[in-house]
Amino acid sequence: MKRLAILLLTSLLATTALAVEPAEKLADPALEARARVISQGLRCLVCRNESIDESHADLAHDVRVLLRERLVAGDTNPQAVAYIVARYGDFVLLEPPVKRSTYVLWLAPPVLLALGGLGALIAMRRQAGQAGPAPLSAEEGAQLAKLMQTDTPERPA
Amino acid sequence: MTRKLLFALPVLLFAALGTYFTLALRPNYDPQALPSVLIDKPAPGFDLAALDDGARVATPGLSGQVTVVNFFASWCVPCRVEHPILMRLAEKEKLNLVGIAYKDRPEDARRLIVQLGDPYRRIGVDREGRTGFDFGVYGVPETYVIDKTGHIRKRFVGPLSPEVALKELIPLVRALEKS
Amino acid sequence: MITEFGHFALIVGFAVALAQSFVPLLGAARGDAGMIGVGRNAALALFALMAIAMASLIHAYVTSDFSVVNVAQNSHTDKPMLYKVSGLWGNHEGSMLLWVFILALCGGAVATFCRNLPPALGARVLSVQGMIAAGFLAFILATSNPFLRIAVPPANGQGLNPVLQDPGLAFHPPFLYLGYVGFSVSFAFAIAALIDGKVDAAWARWVRPWALAAWCALTLGIALGSWWAYYTLGWGGWWFWDPVENASFMPWLAGTALIHSAIVVEKRDALKSWTILLAIVTFSLSLVGTFLVRSGVLTSVHAFAVDPARGSFILALLIVAIGGSLVLYAVRAPALAGGGLFAPVSREGALVLNNLLMATAAGSVLLGTLYPLFLDVVGGDKISVGAPFFNKTFVPLMVPVLLTMAIGPLLGWKRGDLLGALQRLWLAFVAAFLACLVAYYATSGGPVMAIVGFALAAWVGMGAIVEWAERVALFRVRPGLSLRRAIHLPRAAHGMTLAHFGIAVTVAGIAASAFDAEQIDLVAIGGAMRVGQYEMTLERVDRREGPNYLADEATFNVRRDGALIAVMHPQRRFFPLQERTTSETAIRTGIGADLYIALGDPDPQGRWTVRAYWKPLVSWIWGGALLMALGGMVSLTDRRWRIGVAVKARATGAAAVAAGE
Numbered sequence: 001m002k003r004l005a006i007l008l009l010t011s012l013l014a015t016t017a018l019a020v021e022p023a024e025k026l027a028d029p030a031l032e033a034r035a036r037v038i039s040q041g042l043r044c045l046v047c048r049n050e051s052i053d054e055s056h057a058d059l060a061h062d063v064r065v066l067l068r069e070r071l072v073a074g075d076t077n078p079q080a081v082a083y084i085v086a087r088y089g090d091f092v093l094l095e096p097p098v099k100r101s102t103y104v105l106w107l108a109p110p111v112l113l114a115l116g117g118l119g120a121l122i123a124m125r126r127q128a129g130q131a132g133p134a135p136l137s138a139e140e141g142a143q144l145a146k147l148m149q150t151d152t153p154e155r156p157a
Numbered sequence: 158m159t160r161k162l163l164f165a166l167p168v169l170l171f172a173a174l175g176t177y178f179t180l181a182l183r184p185n186y187d188p189q190a191l192p193s194v195l196i197d198k199p200a201p202g203f204d205l206a207a208l209d210d211g212a213r214v215a216t217p218g219l220s221g222q223v224t225v226v227n228f229f230a231s232w233c234v235p236c237r238v239e240h241p242i243l244m245r246l247a248e249k250e251k252l253n254l255v256g257i258a259y260k261d262r263p264e265d266a267r268r269l270i271v272q273l274g275d276p277y278r279r280i281g282v283d284r285e286g287r288t289g290f291d292f293g294v295y296g297v298p299e300t301y302v303i304d305k306t307g308h309i310r311k312r313f314v315g316p317l318s319p320e321v322a323l324k325e326l327i328p329l330v331r332a333l334e335k336s
Numbered sequence: 337m338i339t340e341f342g343h344f345a346l347i348v349g350f351a352v353a354l355a356q357s358f359v360p361l362l363g364a365a366r367g368d369a370g371m372i373g374v375g376r377n378a379a380l381a382l383f384a385l386m387a388i389a390m391a392s393l394i395h396a397y398v399t400s401d402f403s404v405v406n407v408a409q410n411s412h413t414d415k416p417m418l419y420k421v422s423g424l425w426g427n428h429e430g431s432m433l434l435w436v437f438i439l440a441l442c443g444g445a446v447a448t449f450c451r452n453l454p455p456a457l458g459a460r461v462l463s464v465q466g467m468i469a470a471g472f473l474a475f476i477l478a479t480s481n482p483f484l485r486i487a488v489p490p491a492n493g494q495g496l497n498p499v500l501q502d503p504g505l506a507f508h509p510p511f512l513y514l515g516y517v518g519f520s521v522s523f524a525f526a527i528a529a530l531i532d533g534k535v536d537a538a539w540a541r542w543v544r545p546w547a548l549a550a551w552c553a554l555t556l557g558i559a560l561g562s563w564w565a566y567y568t569l570g571w572g573g574w575w576f577w578d579p580v581e582n583a584s585f586m587p588w589l590a591g592t593a594l595i596h597s598a599i600v601v602e603k604r605d606a607l608k609s610w611t612i613l614l615a616i617v618t619f620s621l622s623l624v625g626t627f628l629v630r631s632g633v634l635t636s637v638h639a640f641a642v643d644p645a646r647g648s649f650i651l652a653l654l655i656v657a658i659g660g661s662l663v664l665y666a667v668r669a670p671a672l673a674g675g676g677l678f679a680p681v682s683r684e685g686a687l688v689l690n691n692l693l694m695a696t697a698a699g700s701v702l703l704g705t706l707y708p709l710f711l712d713v714v715g716g717d718k719i720s721v722g723a724p725f726f727n728k729t730f731v732p733l734m735v736p737v738l739l740t741m742a743i744g745p746l747l748g749w750k751r752g753d754l755l756g757a758l759q760r761l762w763l764a765f766v767a768a769f770l771a772c773l774v775a776y777y778a779t780s781g782g783p784v785m786a787i788v789g790f791a792l793a794a795w796v797g798m799g800a801i802v803e804w805a806e807r808v809a810l811f812r813v814r815p816g817l818s819l820r821r822a823i824h825l826p827r828a829a830h831g832m833t834l835a836h837f838g839i840a841v842t843v844a845g846i847a848a849s850a851f852d853a854e855q856i857d858l859v860a861i862g863g864a865m866r867v868g869q870y871e872m873t874l875e876r877v878d879r880r881e882g883p884n885y886l887a888d889e890a891t892f893n894v895r896r897d898g899a900l901i902a903v904m905h906p907q908r909r910f911f912p913l914q915e916r917t918t919s920e921t922a923i924r925t926g927i928g929a930d931l932y933i934a935l936g937d938p939d940p941q942g943r944w945t946v947r948a949y950w951k952p953l954v955s956w957i958w959g960g961a962l963l964m965a966l967g968g969m970v971s972l973t974d975r976r977w978r979i980g981v982a983v984k985a986r987a988t989g990a991a992a993v994a995a996g997e
Contacts, residue, residue: 021936022858022945043720045191045295049578051722054571059295062286087293089194094722096707101717105707109700109729116692119163124685127677164669167613168662171620175655177706180713181633182647188633188709191718 020053021061026068035068038077042067042084043092051094193293193301193312200226200303201291205281208258208266214281216307223333225326226255226301227277228289231265233297239316240273247276250327256280259289259297302326304333339404342392343483346433349385349440350473352378356443356466360459364531372455375462376447382469383444386437393433393482397424403489406430406482412495412913414884422506423496428630428646429482431509435626436472438510438517443469446521446546453542460528461521468520471653479646498885498911498918504564508557512584515554516622519591521546523619526612527661530668535608540601543615545972547598551591552968558584559961570919570934572852572949574957577726582705583625586698590618593694596687604684604749605675609665610691612672616665620658621698627654633709679751686744686752690737697733701726731785738792738843741836742799746806760802767798779851789847797840804833831971838963845956853950858943868950870931871895872904877935877944885909887920890935890944894924906935906946930954 020039026032036053042063044055052060052067063084070080084092096102181188195201204215227243229236246252256277258266263282270280283289292301292309300313311329313321356378363371393406397420402408410427411420424430443465450458476482499505525543529535561584566574575581594614600607627633631647678684704721711717742764746757771794775787805811807829808821822830855867864873875891887907894902907920924931929952936945 091718095724096719108703113696165666168666
């Protein structure tokens with residue numbers, strides 16, 4: 001039902017408004033640049049996975065305007081972001097804050113890489129250890145020789 | 158043994174994934190439900206021009222009454238769907254409904270009330286949507302239940318269905334009134 | 337009548353797919369040649385039936401037969417012919433039919449090209465394909481039938497979402513599905529090998545072309561989607577880390593790992609169980625993507641209509657297909673004997689590192705895509721995981737990938753000479769250093785990552801050239817001899833060079849996006865705005881009438897240093913049927929940079945909102961992808977993969993390993 005609400009809401013107000021509008025822009029280029037950077041990290045709530053900087057939804061426009069007001073009023077970037085998070089929650093942050101519930105998310109990639117790397121090394125070691133004592137069979141020796149032969153002419157060192 | 162376990166790791170991981178997916182598909186789960194961050198926090202202060210006269214509509218809760226704040230707009234189609242339910246809540250259940258016309262022109266909001274009836278005790282005009290922003294409104298209609306001490310206890314996003322009104326909203330208001 | 341024919345073909349197809357699933361499997365177990373033969377015939381029959389079903393639905397779309405619900409909901413008589421046809425896959429039911437059609441196409445191709453497979457292996461591969469087809473046909477018939485009729489047909493259809501009425505998007509889904517579904521062949525080969533209990537060089541040699549073909553199609557599909565986003569969304573974005581994009585990107589990452597690890601199986605008889613796992617995971621990620629897009633568990637901008645029954649059905653399919661194959665893997669894979677040994681610094685070692693990083697990247701993207709759902713399902717916080725997270729985790733993983741990409745091909749098998757390889761790459765070092773300097777100088781500084789990106793692009797690009805030059809002994813021997821060497825070089829080697837060079841081109845394009853210039857302004861008729869070194873004058877705005885839309889078309893005269901260099905016509909289109917407005921951007925594409933203009937709304941004073949961009953090297957992003965796919969295709973023409981060669985390879989066994997390159 002809420003989907004319907006959002007659908008109707010957005011469809012009624014939709015125009016070709018393409019993200020940031022000229023009228024929204026701040027006169028001060030430095031402030032405007034800061035506003036752009038902040039709004040690229042804030043999620044538009046009624047559109048899925050779009051930042052308010054990219055979105056043409058009405059709500060995104062409102063948040064862009066309010067954000068710029070805060071900056072003009074003298075907020076620092078973190079203060080302006082906190083102002084919006086206080087109303088809509090961490091959900092608006094496209095980069096999830098590092099906190100207890102997101103440790104897994106943030107730590108998984110490096111941990112996965114480390115475990116994978118360790119696993120690969122151990123597997124390589126073990127295979128080398130297993131096969132170490134066994135000498136190459138005659139057939140394998142021939143293979144190796146052939147391999148070296150076919151490989152070397154293409155790769156003059 | 159560890160080697161065997163290693164080869165079973167993918168299927169174990171997938172089992173976890175499958176469980177999550179199954180949970181996510183349970184019928185009453187709405188992936189888009191977004192709870193308000195203001196639950197159990199004081200309702201944002203507001204002071205709006207009233208729709209009908211020059212008086213002000215200000216932050217509820219001081220009156221020691223449970224208040225239901227409903228954000229609506231004349232341009233919002235689902236609000237019209239919801240309106241008869243609001244009328245019933247006001248007439249039959251005598252709820253203390255405060256309406257806030259969100260980003261709406263007063264004359265349009267007035268026309269809506271004349272057409273469909275007035276369920277609200279007071280109506281404030283939030284022309285710029287500032288009050289809505291302070292509440293974290295991201296679409297109309299939205300309905301907030303505010304207790305006697307002025308704390309937000311629940312938010313309903315989208316039009317109230319008769320079922321939700323009967324099973325969730327009214328019991329909550331009654332419970333808050335008793336406390 | 338024709339529609340009923342298509343519907344009937346679907347039902348018969350389901351029965352045929354069931355036969356294809358079980359008869360050859362049983363035949364392979366019993367060694368019954370007759371039952372094994374059923375597999376091939378069933379696969380060909382299924383392909384014919386799915387072709388009939390597709391043709392009849394296309395017929396309904398082309399003739400605007402609105403008594404078919406699917407056509408009424410997604411088409412309109414005014415729609416241009418191309419979009420009448422592409423409207424078929426612009427919706428859930430039709431795109432599922434396309435999915436199964438492509439699956440049957442792959443099955444038919446396997447049946448045709450793999451006559452020389454050992455009969456039992458071929459039978460098992462076809463049987464796995466039959467099972468997948470049966471599952472999805474049951475899904476279509478039960479929940480998503482595109483052939484349903486309405487008793488009272490509407491006078492006209494509801495039309496297709498205007499955003500989807502675009503040539504880029506017309507061809508994006510077929511390529512994407514060719515990629516997704518194409519990986520079902522390597523999946524089927526993996527399952528067959530697990531049942532068979534045997535993975536060897538010949539197996540890898542059979543699988544690799546299929547995986548490579550799917551990878552090419554997926555690369556093109558993703559590139560088309562990205563390019564479409566770029567020119568259609570009106571602000572020049574081309575990648576958003578949206579869940580639906582991630583759904584297509586994860587199989588690409590896993591598939592990239594697969595086509596590399598299969599090399600190790602083929603040449604060195606190592607990494608067998610890992611390659612089998614990758615083949616399973618790649619297709620599983622395609623299935624998970626299908627589930628995510630269609631079940632509505634993650635609702636993203638372009639998800640298809642959501643229906644819980646569909647979600648549950650696909651989930652059940654997912655659990656049977658992925659769960660079943662992973663259980664089989666857990667039981668059978670430990671028995672696969674490890675193969676050739678190699679030192680950490682070796683060509684195998686480099687490929688293992690590539691696999692490790694690609695797999696980690698795919699895992700991170702999967703986790704990032706699903707994490708909000710995980711947290712929410714267990715009642716945790718509501719969070720978003722968007723582009724900043726993916727950029728922070730994905731980019732650092734790609735830096736070592738790019739660094740190794742130039743070195744790996746120069747290392748020998750078994751034990752490589754790292755120092756020697758680096759010495760031979762001196763030209764790549766120089767190129768990377770120069771790229772740094774030039775980027776720094778030309779842009780007067782800029783984000784560090786962008787400069788690093790240019791350096792990496794130069795490193796990879798020059799590395800690919802150096803490797804190729806070494807193979808043909810360029811400048812070391814007479815040019816004629818080099819040419820002869822180039823001609824006799826296996827096509828796969830040329831393919832690799834092209835594909836790696838394509839990566840370099842794409843990386844350069846991505847790095848350059850840090851230097852985009854943007855201008856958003858209100859412009860009156862006769863007024864001008866500047867972006868970069870270009871001055872654009874709005875000459876006039878005219879009303880134009882399209883087949884199913886009205887357009888405001890602006891005329892911009894673009895000048896550089898006072899000289900007129902282009903006239904550009906961005907449009908703003910209004911589709912009365914859907915009451916939707918879209919922006920038709922005007923882009924002047926160049927090798928060096930794109931100039932991009934999008935027309936927005938007019939204000940009450942008659943001034944127009946205009947967004948203009950100068951985007952250096954942006955077309956390289958897709959140009960590189962095109963080179964990658966081209967490299968894959970060149971590689972596919974390698975004679976070593978032709979029919980028959982692999983059989984001999986298996987017969988001679990060890991010779992296949994030694995044949996190397």
